[in-house]
Amino acid sequence: MLDSKLSASIGQPFSIKNVEDIEPWEYYEALRGDGPIVWDTQMNAWAVLGFEECAFIEMNEDRFRNPYQTVPPVVVEIKGGGRNITLLSGEEHMRMRRFFLKLMTPPLVEGYRNNQVAPTINMLMKRILAKGTGKADLTAEFGDQIPPRVIAALLGMPWEDDAMVARILHLHEEIMEVIGSGFATEDIRQKGLRVSKDINDMLLPYIRDRKANPRDDFISRVWTEAPSEFGDDLTEEDVVAICRELFLGGADTTVHGIANILYLVLTNADIRAAVEADRKTALSSAVEESMRLYGSVMYRFRVANDDCTIAGTEVKRDQRLILLHSAANRDPGKYACPHAADLARKPAADHLAFNKGPRSCVGMGLARAEMRDAVSAVLDNLSNVRLDPEAEQPGFKSLFMRSWRPLNVVFDVAR
Amino acid sequence: MHIVVFDQEGVRHEIAGGSASSVMEMIRDHGLSIAAQCGGSAACATCHVYVDPEWFGRLPPMGEDEDAMIELAVDIKPVSRLSCQLKPDALLDGLVLTLAPGTEF
Numbered sequence: 001m002l003d004s005k006l007s008a009s010i011g012q013p014f015s016i017k018n019v020e021d022i023e024p025w026e027y028y029e030a031l032r033g034d035g036p037i038v039w040d041t042q043m044n045a046w047a048v049l050g051f052e053e054c055a056f057i058e059m060n061e062d063r064f065r066n067p068y069q070t071v072p073p074v075v076v077e078i079k080g081g082g083r084n085i086t087l088l089s090g091e092e093h094m095r096m097r098r099f100f101l102k103l104m105t106p107p108l109v110e111g112y113r114n115n116q117v118a119p120t121i122n123m124l125m126k127r128i129l130a131k132g133t134g135k136a137d138l139t140a141e142f143g144d145q146i147p148p149r150v151i152a153a154l155l156g157m158p159w160e161d162d163a164m165v166a167r168i169l170h171l172h173e174e175i176m177e178v179i180g181s182g183f184a185t186e187d188i189r190q191k192g193l194r195v196s197k198d199i200n201d202m203l204l205p206y207i208r209d210r211k212a213n214p215r216d217d218f219i220s221r222v223w224t225e226a227p228s229e230f231g232d233d234l235t236e237e238d239v240v241a242i243c244r245e246l247f248l249g250g251a252d253t254t255v256h257g258i259a260n261i262l263y264l265v266l267t268n269a270d271i272r273a274a275v276e277a278d279r280k281t282a283l284s285s286a287v288e289e290s291m292r293l294y295g296s297v298m299y300r301f302r303v304a305n306d307d308c309t310i311a312g313t314e315v316k317r318d319q320r321l322i323l324l325h326s327a328a329n330r331d332p333g334k335y336a337c338p339h340a341a342d343l344a345r346k347p348a349a350d351h352l353a354f355n356k357g358p359r360s361c362v363g364m365g366l367a368r369a370e371m372r373d374a375v376s377a378v379l380d381n382l383s384n385v386r387l388d389p390e391a392e393q394p395g396f397k398s399l400f401m402r403s404w405r406p407l408n409v410v411f412d413v414a415r
Numbered sequence: 416m417h418i419v420v421f422d423q424e425g426v427r428h429e430i431a432g433g434s435a436s437s438v439m440e441m442i443r444d445h446g447l448s449i450a451a452q453c454g455g456s457a458a459c460a461t462c463h464v465y466v467d468p469e470w471f472g473r474l475p476p477m478g479e480d481e482d483a484m485i486e487l488a489v490d491i492k493p494v495s496r497l498s499c500q501l502k503p504d505a506l507l508d509g510l511v512l513t514l515a516p517g518t519e520f
């Protein structure tokens with residue numbers, strides 16, 4: 001049965017906006033017959049639905065630029081300043097990327113699991129158990145709380161401060177709406193400027209303090225290590241810009257990633273049984289399948305540098321492309337039974353949820369660790385945990401960043 | 416062309432070339448656990464392999480991108496390479512590699 005809003009949108013000119021707030025996959029399937037690339041009138045851009053096409057575009061930055069390479073100053077300001085990694089290109093981008101990768105090497109991430117992720121998860125789990133009600137919303141009370149606290153701890157901010165964490169989450173949800181809209185209207189840009197300033201104001205006291213009193217945290221490492229990478233002229237504004245993308249990547253995207261893997265485990269009995277039995281390979285593969293099936297970032301923008309042909313369709317220079325990961329990750333040309341969660345897929349991590357290419361996510365090792373450890377903590381601590389049939393059921397709402405929420409669960413409490 | 420790969424647990428796999436355009440893709444398409452996070456752009460260092468010393472000298476030299484990125488790999492050795500930068504080539508038939516630590520996803 002098609003959703004009534006979905007039925008209404010079939011027959012209308014195609015737009016990804018037609019499936020805002022409703023599950024989008026049937027709509028994309030209906031569209032695939034028109035080929036892997038379709039014009040979106042409302043977004044004024046080509047939507048790319050094919051896996052190979054999306055991967056090719058992301059891998060070839062010399063032909064398809066990230067739109068941030070040519071943006072007005074107002075967007076630079078919304079993104080926190082010109083040294084934000086997303087705004088850099090060429091050799092400057094690679095240098096910044098190497099610096100970020102140095103903060104995120106696999107052995108360091110293993111340390112973050114023990115020192116930042118585990119204490120966060122333990123604290124949240126204790127709170128849920130202390131309620132003694134046998135009920136919880138695993139989004140608001142658990143999954144949503146993990147990434148902002150972990151990234152706050154890594155940046156050297158007080159991660160146990162509930163009010164600060166709520167503010168981090170709220171501001172990053174708001175800035176993601178601005179980004180997802182493509183900075184479309186003056187109102188949206190004004191909102192972006194306000195939110196951007198609020199986020200900068202949260203970071204600034206710590207950035208100023210660590211300049212004088214370096215510690216073992218990301219902000220201090222930016223002050224001490226970035227100058228040798230980028231020259232001695234590193235200003236406070238530069239440090240803000242560098243930290244902003246870590247803050248954003250750390251705080252928001254992983255929130256949706258955790259909700260989606262928890263949803264998969266709670267709603268798919270086979271996956272759950274496999275994960276209960278095997279916390280290594282089966283859990284890792286389940287996380288990849290949840291990223292492929294549900295993702296958290298539904299699409300990325302790119303721009304054609306020249307006239308070109310993509311899958312037989314002519315694309316003009318400077319036209320925008322929406323790389324629709326939420327469709328491409330279920331491309332039947334790439335995946336057998338694309339809508340099914342299948343832990344036997346090889347290779348499990350061959351999807352677009354973290355992008356391919358020179359701008360692929362540098363935080364994916366940390367994100368994966370948070371997602372896996374969140375699932376393990378739920379299965380280990382909440383006996384017989386299941387969705388609460390009497391509470392609001394999860395929905396896949398919103399447009400750009402999406403996850404299944406709320407996750408109201410019940411579990412058995414010892415008497 | 417085929418290659419011999421020892422995975423992170425030391426298990427030996429013999430892998431045939433197929434349509435892969437790099438050694439990383441051969442390893443990945445065979446289903447071994449290799450993160451290869453950036454998909455082959457010399458931009459992540461998670462496709463790091465140790466090349467058998469017998470073979471190391473026969474490989475084409477590193478490009479600038481690979482050289483800069485490989486420093487970020489875990490436990491680099493004199494025989495370290497990024498497998499996404501190695502092209503399948505009949506001259507490399509029988510190449511022997513070991514997946515380095517930090518490459519599993």
Ligand code: HEM
Pocket residue numbers: 066085086097100151245246249250251253254255256257258295296297300301353354355358359360361362363364366367
């Ligand atoms: C499930 C969680 C996550 C998802 C789905 C995700 C997704 C992505 C995607 C799709 C991109 C590519 C953006 C583009 O089009 O250029 C990206 C880049 C990036 N991500 Fe993540 N991310 C996640 C977690 C994280 C975390 C935890 C961090 C840091 C703590 C992080 C930091 C970054 C940074 C710095 C970049 C820019 C890389 C560059 O430009 O070279 N991400 N991420």
Ligand code: FES
Pocket residue numbers: 439451452453454455456457458459460461462484497498499500
């Ligand atoms: S796959 Fe990223 S460097 Fe080789």
